[in-house]
Structures are given as C-alpha cells and as structure tokens.
Amino acid sequence: MNYKLLANVRRLSQIGFLLFFCLLLLRTGIDASTHAAGPDARLAYPVRFFFEIDPLAALANALGSHALYRGLLWALVVVIPTLFFGRFFCGWVCPMGTIHHYFGRVKSESKRGKLRISSNRYKPWQTTKYYILFALLAATALGSALVGWLDPFSVLVRSLGLSVIPALNYGLGALARGLEQSDYAALQTVGGALHAAFAATVLDFHQPYFRQGVYLGLIFLAIVTLNLRVTRFWCRALCPLGALLGITSRWSILGLSKNAQTCNDCNRCLMQCQGGDDPVGPWHKTECLLCLNCVASCPRHSLSFGLFPETAMVEGPNLQRRRALVGVAAGVAAIPLLRSTTGFAADKSERLLRPPGSLAESDFLQRCLRCGECMKACPNNALHPAIAEAGLEGLWTPVLVPHIGYCEPSCVLCSQVCPTGAIWEITPQEKGWVGDAAGNAKPIRLGTAFYDRGRCLPWAMAVDCIVCQEWCPTSPKAIYLQEAEVVDSRGNKKTVKQPYIDPAQCIGCGCCEFACVLQDRPAVYITSVGESRSPANQLLLK
Numbered sequence: 030m031n032y033k034l035l036a037n038v039r040r041l042s043q044i045g046f047l048l049f050f051c052l053l054l055l056r057t058g059i060d061a062s063t064h065a066a067g068p069d070a071r072l073a074y075p076v077r078f079f080f081e082i083d084p085l086a087a088l089a090n091a092l093g094s095h096a097l098y099r100g101l102l103w104a105l106v107v108v109i110p111t112l113f114f115g116r117f118f119c120g121w122v123c124p125m126g127t128i129h130h131y132f133g134r135v136k137s138e139s140k141r142g143k144l145r146i147s148s149n150r151y152k153p154w155q156t157t158k159y160y161i162l163f164a165l166l167a168a169t170a171l172g173s174a175l176v177g178w179l180d181p182f183s184v185l186v187r188s189l190g191l192s193v194i195p196a197l198n199y200g201l202g203a204l205a206r207g208l209e210q211s212d213y214a215a216l217q218t219v220g221g222a223l224h225a226a227f228a229a230t231v232l233d234f235h236q237p238y239f240r241q242g243v244y245l246g247l248i249f250l251a252i253v254t255l256n257l258r259v260t261r262f263w264c265r266a267l268c269p270l271g272a273l274l275g276i277t278s279r280w281s282i283l284g285l286s287k288n289a290q291t292c293n294d295c296n297r298c299l300m301q302c303q304g305g306d307d308p309v310g311p312w313h314k315t316e317c318l319l320c321l322n323c324v325a326s327c328p329r330h331s332l333s334f335g336l337f338p339e340t341a342m343v344e345g346p347n348l349q350r351r352r353a354l355v356g357v358a359a360g361v362a363a364i365p366l367l368r369s370t371t372g373f374a375a376d377k378s379e380r381l382l383r384p385p386g387s388l389a390e391s392d393f394l395q396r397c398l399r400c401g402e403c404m405k406a407c408p409n410n411a412l413h414p415a416i417a418e419a420g421l422e423g424l425w426t427p428v429l430v431p432h433i434g435y436c437e438p439s440c441v442l443c444s445q446v447c448p449t450g451a452i453w454e455i456t457p458q459e460k461g462w463v464g465d466a467a468g469n470a471k472p473i474r475l476g477t478a479f480y481d482r483g484r485c486l487p488w489a490m491a492v493d494c495i496v497c498q499e500w501c502p503t504s505p506k507a508i509y510l511q512e513a514e515v516v517d518s519r520g521n522k523k524t525v526k527q528p529y530i531d532p533a534q535c536i537g538c539g540c541c542e543f544a545c546v547l548q549d550r551p552a553v554y555i556t557s558v559g560e561s562r563s564p565a566n567q568l569l570l571k
Contacts, residue, residue, distance in 0.1 A: 030333070032325040039120065039321060043127040050079060050124040054190055057405050057446065058233045072445060076402060079124070079182050080448035084108050084277075085270040086398060089169045089176040090449050093395035098450035108277060115278040119264060119271055120303065120318035125181035126264055126271075130303060130320075132253050133260035140260065148259050149299045151307040155265045155316060159348055160356035162272040167360025172391065173422055174449070175363065177398030181263075181270050184249070187425065190405040191239040191414065192246030199236055201227045238433065239404060240413045241425075264318065265305050275315035275346060284338030285312050285323075292331035298323035308332060315346045367422040379556040381418040382429035382537065385436060385473045386444040386455040389562050390419075396451035399425040403443035403452055409434035411539065412443060427452075429475060431539025431555050436475060438462040438502045438538065462502060462536060476537030477559040477568055478507070478530050484552035487525045491515040497541035497553050498528055507534035508541060532559060532568050 053076040077100070080086045087104035091097055107118050119126045140148055165176040177183045205227055208220025224232075239245075255262040264271050287310055298308045301322035306313040308323040324332045384403055387393050404412040404427055411434030414425040427443070429436060439462070444454045457463065461472030486492040498508040510526035517523055537555050545551035559568045 032321050032333075036321045036325040039319075042121045043130065046122050047124045047127045050076065050185070051189075053078060054186065054405065055194070055231055057402065058190070058194065058237065072406060072442060075406070075446040076186060077446050077448045080398070080400065080402075082107050083180065083182055083270065084111075085176060085180050085273050086182070086448060088166070088273065089174050089180075089398070090396060092166060092170045093172065093174050094392070094450070098396070098448070099454075100448070107274075111274050111277045111281065113281055114283045115281040115314060115317055115319055116271065116274045116304075117319045118274060119268075120320045123181060123270075125185045125268075126261070126318070128185075128253065129256055129261045129263050133256040133303065135257060137257040139258050146296050146299045149302040149305055151305050151313050151316060152265075153347070155305055155313075156346060156348055156352075157266045158268055158272040159276070159346060160352055161267065162269040163353055163356035164360035164363070165269055167357045168363050169360075169395075171361060171364045173364055173367070173394050174397055174399075174451075175360075175422075176269060177400060178425070179267065179269050180398055180400070181268055183398045183400040184252075186405065187399065187401040187414070188245050188249035191401050192242040192249065194231075194405075195237045195239060195242060196246070197231065198233055202232060202236065235410075237410050239410075240430070240433075241416065245414070260305070261303050261318075264303075265316070278317075279315055279346070281314070282336050283334060284314060284336075285317065286333050286335055286338045287312075288331045288333075291329045293329065295328065297326045297328065298332060301326055313346070364422075367420065378418050378420075379558070380428070381415075381423075381557050382431070382475050382539070382555060383557075383560070383562065384412055384427055384429060384443040384452050385441065385460050385475060386452045387562055388451060388453060393451050393562075394419075394423060394426070396449040397426045398449055398451075400448065401425070401427075402446045402448065403427050406442045406446045407434065408440055408442065409437055411436055429539060429555075431542035432551060433543075435539035435543040462538070471561070472536055474536050474559050474561045475539075476555045476557045477532050477535045478537065478541050478553055478555050480528065480530065481552050481554070484547055484550065485528065486546070486552070487513075487527045488552075491517045491523060491525055493525055494546060495526055495528070496544050496546055500540040500544040502538060502540055503534050503536060505531075505534060507531050507536070528553075535559070 057072060057076050081100035081103045084104040084107055087097060087101040090101055110117060161179065165179065168175040205220050205224035208216045209224060211217055211220065252263050259265065285308060287308075294309070296309065302308060303320040303322060304316045304318040306316035321334070324334060383393065388396065399414070401414060404414065411429050411431065412427045413430045413433065415423050415428045418428050419426055439457050441455050441457055441460055444452045447454070455473070459473070480488070482488040486494040495510060498506060498510055501508040507530060508528050509531060510528055512524050513527050514522055514524055537559065539555050541553045542551045542555055545553050558566055560566055
C-alpha cells in the first residue's frame with residue numbers, strides 16, 4: 030500500500046475541512062450583517078454543521094437535556110466509523126487538530142534530534158484529557174454544560190469568531206482604506222480593488238467588537254504556542270473530544286502492525302508522530318490520530334495498518350481508577366461550588382439579558398456550549414460573552430449588551446445557528462416584534478427599560494431630546510412623551526417633552542439604550558425584569 034500517497038490525501042483532507050470551517054465561520058458574519066434586515070433572513074451556511082457532527086456536543090446535549098436537539102444525531106457519522114477505524118476524525122477532519130498539526134511542525138529547540146524523538150513518545154500525562162472528560166461530563170449530567178469550555182469546536186469558534194476574525198477585519202479594512210486615501214491614483218485603484226475583494230470574502234459589513242476578545246485571543250495563542258514544546262499538546266493532553274473518540278476507538282478493528290524482523294529501531298517513525306502513540310511499541314491505539322506519518326516514513330516498510338492487528342503490541346489508555354473517580358468527583362463538586370459563589374442566583378442579575386428564544390436559565394445552562402456562534406451571527410454586534418452577569422458557571426455564555434448593540438426587531442438568526450437548543454429556534458412571527466406579529470398579545474420580552482432621571486436631558490437639564498422615543502420599535506411605542514413646564518438655568522420657563530416607559534409594551538430590545546445621546550452611561554437602560562423566559566422575574570402583577 031502506498032502510505033505516502035495516503036498521507037498526502039490526509040493532508041488535503043485536513044486543509045479542505047479547515048478551509049470549509051473558515052468559510053462557514055466567515056459567511057456566518059457576512060450573511061448576518063448584510064441580509065438580516067428582513068423577516069425572512071436566514072443563514073444559508075451556518076458553522077453549526079461542525080457541531081452537528083461533534084459526538085461530544087451530542088453527548089453533552091443528551092446528558093443535560095435528556096434529548097437530542099435537531100441535527101445532533103449526525104454525530105453518528107463520526108462515532109460509527111470510529112468504532113471500526115479509530116480516531117480518524119482527529120487526524121483527517123478536525124479543524125482544531127489541523128491548526129495544531131501544522132503549528133506542531135514548527136521547529137523549536139525542545140524538538141530537535143533526540144529531544145524530538147523523546148517528545149513524540151507516549152507520556153503518562155496524556156491521560157489528563159480522559160480525566161477532564163469525566164469531570165466535564167459529570168458536571169453536564171448535573172445540569173451545566175461546562176463541556177463547552179473545552180469542546181474543540183467551541184474553542185475554535187469562540188477564539189476565531191470573537192477575536193481573530195475581528196482583528197483581521199480591522200487590519201484588512203485599515204489597509205484598504207489607507208490605500209484608498211493615498212495621494213497616488215495607482216494606490217487608490219489598488220485600495221479600491223482590495224476593499225471590494227475583502228468585502229466579498231472576509232470583511233463584515235461593519236467592524237465587530239466583542240468584550241473579552243483580547244483574552245480569548247490570548248488563551249488561543251497560548252494553546253497554539255504549546256506546540257513549540259510538544260506537538261499537538263492540545264490533542265494529546267487537553268481535548269475532551271479526543272478523549273471521547275479515544276475511548277470509542279479502543280476496540281476498533283483497524284490497527285498498526287510491526288514486523289520485528291525487519292525493524293532496525295531507527296526511530297524514524299517517531300520523528301513525525303502526531304499523537305504520541307509510540308508506534309515502535311507498545312502501540313497506544315487510543316492515542317493514534319491515523320496521520321500515517323509513521324508508516325509513510327518507515328524505510329523498511331516494517332509498519333503497516335491492517336484489520337485485526339496483533340493485540341500483543343496494543344496498549345490501552347492506562348487509566349487509573351482512583352484518578353478517574355477524582356475527575357468525576359471534581360465535576361460533581363464544581364456545580365454547587367460555582368453556584369454558591371455567585372452571590373445571587375444567576376437569573377436575578379439585572380444585566381443578564383439573554384437572546385430572544387433563550388430557555389429558562391437553568392435549562393439554558395444545561396444546553397449552552399459557550400461556542401459564540403450566536404454572537405458571530407448577530408447583525409448588530411449586540412451579543413457578547415458573559416463575564417460576571419451569570420456567575421462563573423455562565424462564563425462565555427451569550428448576553429445582550431444594549432450599550433454596544435440592540436436586538437434587531439425582525440432578526441432571529443441567533444436562534445437559527447444555536448446547535449443545542451439553548452436558544453430555541455423561533456420565527457419572526459413568534460418573536461412578535463414587527464409586521465403582522467407586532468400585535469401579538471405575548472411577544473418575547475428580553476427585559477424592561479428604566480430611566481435614570483438624574484441623567485436624562487429633559488428631566489435633569491431642561492434640554493429637549495426625544496431620540497429614545499423615536500428609536501422605540503414597538504407599536505404602540507413603549508416610550509411615550511408628556512409635556513412638562515420646567516425652568517432653565519436662566520430662570521426662563523419652557524416646555525419640554527419628558528419620556529416615560531409603558532412596561533406593558535416594552536420588550537427590552539435595547540434600542541433606546543443604544544441610541545441614547547449620553548454614550549458614556551446612557552440615561553435609559555435595560556434590565557432583565559419582565560423577561561418572558563422567567564415567570565418569577567416579573568414587574569407587573571397580574
């Protein structure tokens with residue numbers, strides 16, 4: 030068998046899936062920004078596809094909600110072949126693995142000569158990912174999808190979509206604008222062409238900004254930098270999906286065979302090993318990523334893959350029962366610890382504004398993978414990763430930040446792209462904010478607006494301002510005006526229109542807070558009280 034050819038096919042597969050992932054992620058933002066104005070807007074190519082084939086996401090969804098959300102059954106497309114062929118997904122498909130694969134090829138002082146051979150041998154610390162998996166699944170079973178913190182697709186979408194791509198968007202946009210504003214006609218032409226090309230491929234309609242973007246980018250950079258020390262350190266030691274697929278592949282029928290009579294122990298197979306699975310033996314099947322580098326580089330063809338290999342040279346994951354129990358116990362203990370240190374219940378936080386269609390807070394935390402896909406799809410840059418609004422348990426879950434962006438009345442893209450149903454898919458009619466649905470008796474409410482009269486211009490300074498009322502999208506408007514006679518600083522009497530909130534009409538969209546002329550700290554602000562998803566967090570007595 031021509032293993033060098035197969036290794037090249039594997040490289041093409043890796044590059045193809047990585048480019049496909051990046052295309053879906055980029056188109057998510059571009060489509061959301063340019064086509065979300067109408068009530069029928071949809072994302073034709075959401076990056077949700079990769080979560081639907083993610084066995085870890087499917088397992089977490091099943092444990093947390095005791096059901097499988099739409100599309101997650103496609104994870105069997107990965108699970109079933111893994112039972113036969115091993116961790117092919119990690120070596121041939123996974124975009125996160127591909128990034129680490131090629132960064133792991135960068136030469137460093139710790140991976141030269143004998144050190145390189147030593148670093149590619151199996152190490153006991155590679156079992157860490159299994160204990161991480163046990164802890165995350167235990168926490169998920171108890172009602173919190175903490176697995177999303179380390180799920181590779183969640184990490185990748187969160188890092189690229191909320192940090193790397195916005196930075197790229199800014200840099201490319203600045204380059205194109207700089208050329209367009211040049212004094213030289215030739216450079217202006219080049220700048221215009223680049224701007225058009227970037228706008229059609231990678232640039233969002235307007236510059237996105239995400240809270241914690243810098244920190245998410247630094248975390249991702251740190252994970253990638255670890256490859257300078259150990260090739261694919263993430264895949265070997267941290268990835269819970271890799272651990273799940275490793276356990277699944279334990280009894281796969283495809284395996285590595287070694288001809289001891291022709292092998293001269295040259296260790297060339299260890300030079301390019303990606304998984305640290307020790308192809309020289311005993312071979313750790315659960316760590317093998319099927320990169321085929323070992324068999325392709327063997328000069329004597331002493332290594333080969335085949336069905337039903339000799340079990341004598343196959344080694345299991347070497348898990349210790351005590352450490353496995355400690356991992357499960359850590360996951361179990363994490364839930365009460367996280368929830369007891371938030372000060373107040375997460376669903377009582379006044380600025381915990383969830384996207385439209387979000388489930389009740391306890392159900393939301395059971396399902397949300399903290400992937401950031403809804404934030405990437407939001408056309409108004411209104412959704413951001415939570416910091417402290419939902420406590421440490423809700424870190425990186427989506428929250429609406431009206432000061433930065435408001436919820437578009439006709440948009441339901443966040444519910445369309447959510448892979449697990451934490452944001453249940455709704456239609457514009459079910460949202461009930463615009464068009465024929467505007468008269469809906471029960472529109473989805475995100476919260477209620479309140480005024481700080483000490484900062485509101487008509488109330489505190491006798492200055493005319495009706496911007497918030499003009500922006501209010503409800504019909505009839507939730508913000509109404511009443512004329513009042515006031516005295517200005519010169520003692521002159523004048524009539525101004527002072528704004529009031531009708532809580533029965535307010536939907537908490539955030540338009541008023543976003544549009545307030547006091548941009549440092551808006552005089553009108555949204556809190557979560559009155560949200561539809563919580564019967565207890567209500568303002569009006571009925």
